[in-house]
Amino acid sequence: MVASLTPTLARMALFAEEGEHEIQAGDGGWPAEWAWLIVVVPLVITFLIVFFGKRSPLKGWGMATFGMAFVAVYGSVLAWVNLDEGIIYEGAIEIGQIGSFTLEWGWVVDGLSIMMYFLVGVVGFLVFVYANGYMKGDIRYTWFFASFSLFAGGMLVLVSAPNLIQLIVGWELVGVSSYLLIAHYWEDFDNVDAGNKAFMVNKVADTGLFIGAIIMALSAGSFEFSEIYESMVGGNSTLAQFGFWAGLALFIGAMGKSAQFPFHVWLPDAMAGPTPVSALMHAATMVTAGIYLVARLFPFYQLPEYGGDVNMIITIIGAITLFFMGLLALVQDDIKKVLAYSTVSQLGYMMAAMGVGAYTAGLFHLFTHAFFKSLLFLGAGSVIHAVHSNNMSDMGGLRKYLPATFWTFMIGTAALVGLFPFAGFWSKDEIIASAYYSASEDPTAAAWFMVVLSIAGAFITAFYMARAVSLTFLGKYQGHGEPHESPKIMTVPLIALAAFAAGTGLLNAPGLTHVFTDWVTVRAFPIMEHHFEAPSWGLIAIVTPVVLIALAIGFYLYRPKQTQAERDEFSIPVLYPLLEHKYYIDDFYMDGIVRPTMGPIADGTLWIDENVVDAVPNLTAGGAKHTADAVNTFDQRGVDGVFNMLSAATGAAGGFLRKAFTGRVSQYAAISFTGVVILALLFMIF
Amino acid sequence: MTIVQFVLLGAALFSIGLYGVLTRKNAILVLASVEVMLAAVNVNLVAFDVYLGDTSSAGQVMALFIIALAAAEVGIGIAIVLMIFRNNRTADVDDLDVMRY
Amino acid sequence: MTVTFADWITELANWVFLLIAIPTVVAAFFVVTAKNVVRAVLSLVITLAGTAALFLMLGAEFVGWTVVLVYIGAVVILFLMGIMITQSPLAKSTELSQPMSTRTPAILLSVVLFGVIAWAVIASFGAEAIPLPDEATRTASIGEAMFTNWVIPFEVVSFVLLAALIGGITLARRDPTEEDAT
Numbered sequence: 001m002v003a004s005l006t007p008t009l010a011r012m013a014l015f016a017e018e019g020e021h022e023i024q025a026g027d028g029g030w031p032a033e034w035a036w037l038i039v040v041v042p043l044v045i046t047f048l049i050v051f052f053g054k055r056s057p058l059k060g061w062g063m064a065t066f067g068m069a070f071v072a073v074y075g076s077v078l079a080w081v082n083l084d085e086g087i088i089y090e091g092a093i094e095i096g097q098i099g100s101f102t103l104e105w106g107w108v109v110d111g112l113s114i115m116m117y118f119l120v121g122v123v124g125f126l127v128f129v130y131a132n133g134y135m136k137g138d139i140r141y142t143w144f145f146a147s148f149s150l151f152a153g154g155m156l157v158l159v160s161a162p163n164l165i166q167l168i169v170g171w172e173l174v175g176v177s178s179y180l181l182i183a184h185y186w187e188d189f190d191n192v193d194a195g196n197k198a199f200m201v202n203k204v205a206d207t208g209l210f211i212g213a214i215i216m217a218l219s220a221g222s223f224e225f226s227e228i229y230e231s232m233v234g235g236n237s238t239l240a241q242f243g244f245w246a247g248l249a250l251f252i253g254a255m256g257k258s259a260q261f262p263f264h265v266w267l268p269d270a271m272a273g274p275t276p277v278s279a280l281m282h283a284a285t286m287v288t289a290g291i292y293l294v295a296r297l298f299p300f301y302q303l304p305e306y307g308g309d310v311n312m313i314i315t316i317i318g319a320i321t322l323f324f325m326g327l328l329a330l331v332q333d334d335i336k337k338v339l340a341y342s343t344v345s346q347l348g349y350m351m352a353a354m355g356v357g358a359y360t361a362g363l364f365h366l367f368t369h370a371f372f373k374s375l376l377f378l379g380a381g382s383v384i385h386a387v388h389s390n391n392m393s394d395m396g397g398l399r400k401y402l403p404a405t406f407w408t409f410m411i412g413t414a415a416l417v418g419l420f421p422f423a424g425f426w427s428k429d430e431i432i433a434s435a436y437y438s439a440s441e442d443p444t445a446a447a448w449f450m451v452v453l454s455i456a457g458a459f460i461t462a463f464y465m466a467r468a469v470s471l472t473f474l475g476k477y478q479g480h481g482e483p484h485e486s487p488k489i490m491t492v493p494l495i496a497l498a499a500f501a502a503g504t505g506l507l508n509a510p511g512l513t514h515v516f517t518d519w520v521t522v523r524a525f526p527i528m529e530h531h532f533e534a535p536s537w538g539l540i541a542i543v544t545p546v547v548l549i550a551l552a553i554g555f556y557l558y559r560p561k562q563t564q565a566e567r568d569e570f571s572i573p574v575l576y577p578l579l580e581h582k583y584y585i586d587d588f589y590m591d592g593i594v595r596p597t598m599g600p601i602a603d604g605t606l607w608i609d610e611n612v613v614d615a616v617p618n619l620t621a622g623g624a625k626h627t628a629d630a631v632n633t634f635d636q637r638g639v640d641g642v643f644n645m646l647s648a649a650t651g652a653a654g655g656f657l658r659k660a661f662t663g664r665v666s667q668y669a670a671i672s673f674t675g676v677v678i679l680a681l682l683f684m685i686f
Numbered sequence: 687m688t689i690v691q692f693v694l695l696g697a698a699l700f701s702i703g704l705y706g707v708l709t710r711k712n713a714i715l716v717l718a719s720v721e722v723m724l725a726a727v728n729v730n731l732v733a734f735d736v737y738l739g740d741t742s743s744a745g746q747v748m749a750l751f752i753i754a755l756a757a758a759e760v761g762i763g764i765a766i767v768l769m770i771f772r773n774n775r776t777a778d779v780d781d782l783d784v785m786r787y
Numbered sequence: 788m789t790v791t792f793a794d795w796i797t798e799l800a801n802w803v804f805l806l807i808a809i810p811t812v813v814a815a816f817f818v819v820t821a822k823n824v825v826r827a828v829l830s831l832v833i834t835l836a837g838t839a840a841l842f843l844m845l846g847a848e849f850v851g852w853t854v855v856l857v858y859i860g861a862v863v864i865l866f867l868m869g870i871m872i873t874q875s876p877l878a879k880s881t882e883l884s885q886p887m888s889t890r891t892p893a894i895l896l897s898v899v900l901f902g903v904i905a906w907a908v909i910a911s912f913g914a915e916a917i918p919l920p921d922e923a924t925r926t927a928s929i930g931e932a933m934f935t936n937w938v939i940p941f942e943v944v945s946f947v948l949l950a951a952l953i954g955g956i957t958l959a960r961r962d963p964t965e966e967d968a969t
Contacts, residue, residue: 661785661786662783662786663782663783663784663785663786664779664780664782664783665716665779665782666707666708666709666710666711666716666779666780666885666889669707669708670708670892670893670896673704673708673896673900674896676900677896677899677900677903680900680903680904680907681903684903684906684907684910687798687800687801687804687916687917687919688790688795688912688914688915688916688917689908689912689915689916689917690908690909690912690913690914690915691801691804691808692841692845692917693904693908693912694905694908695808695811695812695841697900697901697904697905697908698812698815698901699811699812699815699834699838700900700901700904701897701898701900701901701904702812702815702816702818702819702897703815703818703819704893704896704897704900705819705893705894705896705897706818706819706820708885708889708892708893708896708897709819709884709885709889709890709893710819710883710884710885711883711884711885712824712875712883713873714824714828714866714869714870714873714875715818715819715824715827715828715883717866717869718818718827718828718831718866719818719819721831721835721858721862722815722818722819722831722834725834725835725838725854725858728838728842728850728854729838729841729842732841732842732845732847732850733845733917735847736845736846736847736917736919736920737915737917739918739920741928742928742932742936743924743928743929743932744932744936744937746847746849746850746924746929747929747932747933747936747937749847749850750849750850750853750929750933751937751940751941751944753850753853753854753857753858754857754944754947754948755944755947756858756862757857757858757861757862758947758948758950758951759951760862760865760866761865761951761952761955762951762954762955762958764865764866764868764869764955765954765955765958765959766958767869767873768869768872768873768958768959769958769959771872771873771874777873777874777875780885
């Protein structure tokens with residue numbers, strides 16, 4: 001694609017002053033000026049919930065949901081204005097200076113950010129409503145909503161950031177709230193471990209983020225995105241020299257948050273948190289932060305002399321993630337883990353899309369995925385709520401008992417696997433089409449790798465979802481008792497999300513509508529990408545049958561009458577254990593990295609710290625101690641000795657002299673008169 | 687009449703009184719010796735007053751004061767000796783050695 | 788003016804002086820050495836009487852008679868009362884004076900003191916003469932001096948006497964409650 005153009009041409013094309021690449025947009029008027037409220041309101045509400053939540057009648061839920069509703073409404077307003085005339089606006093407040101860098105706090109209002117505001121607001125609002133029912137009776141109800149509001153605020157800080165510093169602030173805020181929420185049921189140590197794991201893995205990846213931000217800022221001269229782009233326009237040799245490293249490092253940071261291989265290990269374990277958390281954070285918003293970062297820096301990654309070389313890595317990693325993690329979803333018993341690996345796989349799709357230059361496709365898939373994946377998670381939560389177990393082996397036949405959940409779940413599944421006309425059909429197929437286009441335009445191994453794997457990934461997706469649906473909703477109920485449908489406050493959001501999952505696909509049907517494209521490409525710097533004028537029928541002809549076959553096999557293999565023993569006949573000897581142990585990646589991390597660090601490395605560091613680093617202060621202290629002892633001895637024997645001797649002498653003298661006090665008056669008189677006489681004599685003589 | 691004779695007389699009386707204070711064991715007699723010393727002082731004062739021809743008779747006035755104070759002092763002294771005698775059944779000053787080291 | 792010894796002997800006043808002075812000194816000596824308490828106190832009377840006579844000779848009449856009144860008339864009576872109450876041995880007793888070991892330094896001291904004073908006086912005044920006054924000191928002038936120059940000490944002395952009075956009574960009385968308690 002663009003990579004094939006020479007650098008000069010690319011620059012010319014990117015920054016053409018006239019022509020169809022120039023973005024027409026207004027400045028958004030007052031909605032954009034006041035858009036900082038979107039960020040501030042959830043944070044203020046967090047604060048209020050922490051202090052007043054327990055006392056408020058709805059125990060903090062009301063305030064939190066109000067915050068999300070506010071964001072949703074405001075985001076919708078901004079989306080409307082954006083569709084009408086486009087907004088490119090950046091508001092900022094200068095905070096301070098570090099050296100030659102100016103620190104600013106700002107709020108970006110452009111297509112990409114508005115999409116994220118809308119997403120966070122709408123999905124967040126629906127999840128919050130759902131959470132009222134799901135979290136009812138929980139002992140940390142108020143704190144849950146405080147953390148959740150904090151998360152929403154942090155995410156909004158992230159997506160409204162005009163510079164890398166604020167982005168990192170938001171990044172860390174969502175990391176913290178993710179940790180807090182995963183470990184919500186911290187009475188069980190496993191949940192705490194899961195929270196730690198999420199935090200630690202993210203932190204390792206964040207080193208890439210920090211290094212990347214520093215390299216970027218030092219090369220381009222500023223942390224601000226707008227100034228980075230301007231320096232790219234002017235031609236910045238330092239940035240060209242280090243651009244690869246900056247881009248790579250930043251991508252590593254994105255890998256952590258978006259659970260790309262090999263930083264994906266935290267996401268399945270994060271299912272230990274409450275289901276609303278999984279739905280909002282680990283399906284729709286937080287994990288998309290990495291995708292957002294790459295999208296935000298898309299011009300940077302697209303130009304070959306700057307970040308373009310990183311694209312190959314992005315594509316390969318994305319492709320690996322999408323296929324191999326999808327495979328893992330096949331062997332999970334826990335329904336949330338199935339969805340977790342599915343999320344990882346879909347994130348791989350989005351990241352790979354960015355890698356091949358399919359900006360709109362990737363973001364569109366992010367958008368639709370948010371709706372249907374959170375729908376699936378909330379549906380799973382509804383099932384778990386009814387059955388009181390996460391494991392599909394305890395489920396079955398829930399179609400009869402939870403009809404609303406079943407139908408919405410089916411809609412979500414259809415969207416996920418990419419069945420016409422649901423959302424996933426449009427977004428996933430657009431990614432595959434873009435990959436194919438890029439591979440055919442610029443045949444690199446990475447691009448073809450991506451194409452093959454993405455089609456295989458579609459197969460796998462359909463397969464594991466068929467399995468999941470079958471085991472959960474069809475057949476006979478494996479548990480005991482009568483599960484009951486969830487209350488309306490939980491099913492209504494499900495229905496709303498199903499509507500979105502069904503309908504949003506139509507926002508960007510290739511050849512028909514390009515609402516989403518128009519929405520999301522409204523940015524300060526134009527995005528160079530291929531726009532599809534018509535659906536690529538050839539691709540649809542390949543992908544749709546693949547999906548349908550996968551569904552058929554899935555439903556057949558896991559049909560209700562099948563017993564587990566019969567299924568086991570199909571298990572592939574080497575592959576199955578490999579999948580069961582998640583490719584032994586977790587074991588590798590644990591034994592290869594964590595244990596040595598906790599053990600020998602920690603001990604070694606401690607030894608160095610105690611003996612080498614502390615040697616100087618210890619010696620100094622020892623020397624000081626000896627000096628102190630010497631001084632003390634001198635003081636006690638020498639100085640005090642003198643005083644002791646004086647006092648002893650005085651005592652002795654006193655002891656001697658007091659013998660004069662016989663108590664006899666006549667003696668006293670005698671002595672005093674003797675004194676008088678002597679004085680008189682002295683007076684007289686002298 | 688020389689002044690010296692009166693002063694010598696006073697000195698003699700004073701020394702004798704001093705001897706008595708230092709030597710006597712009976713408390714009453716110690717007080718009596720003190721009286722002798724005071725009398726000697728009076729002699730001295732009046733003699734010098736006459737010798738100096740003082741128009742304001744300061745010496746004699748002082749002598750009067752000394753007489754008055756001596757009387758008061760003896761009164762208190764006897765009272766104290768009485769108290770001591772009540773407590774200790776003795777008027778011997780040597781036995782009153784409680785205030786020693 | 789200085790007086791020679793010959794002048795001194797031939798003057799009658801000096802004989803009178805010697806006549807009064809010698810008993811005074813002897814009596815004082817008895818005060819401090821008598822073995823009989825009552826004799827000691829009565830010797831004190833003679834000593835005081837001698838001093839009174841000397842005062843009269845010098846013309847200090849008021850002082851002299853005051854000595855007789857206050858000293859001999861009251862103080863000595865007080866002494867006698869004290870002797871009675873403290874049940875001092877009324878007969879001859881050797882328990883009235885310190886043993887010789889204590890007396891010796893006292894004698895020494897007294898003699899030294901006398902010697903010092905005598906030397907001081909003689910060195911200062913030599914044989915200077917006292918002109919005896921033509922008339923005795925007028926009591927009125929003493930009164931004047933007392934109540935003009937010496938009024939403050941006068942008041943103070945009256946306080947002292949009051950304190951002595953109260954003190955004496957407080958000290959000497961038998962406290963009834965104390966006695967009941969014991």
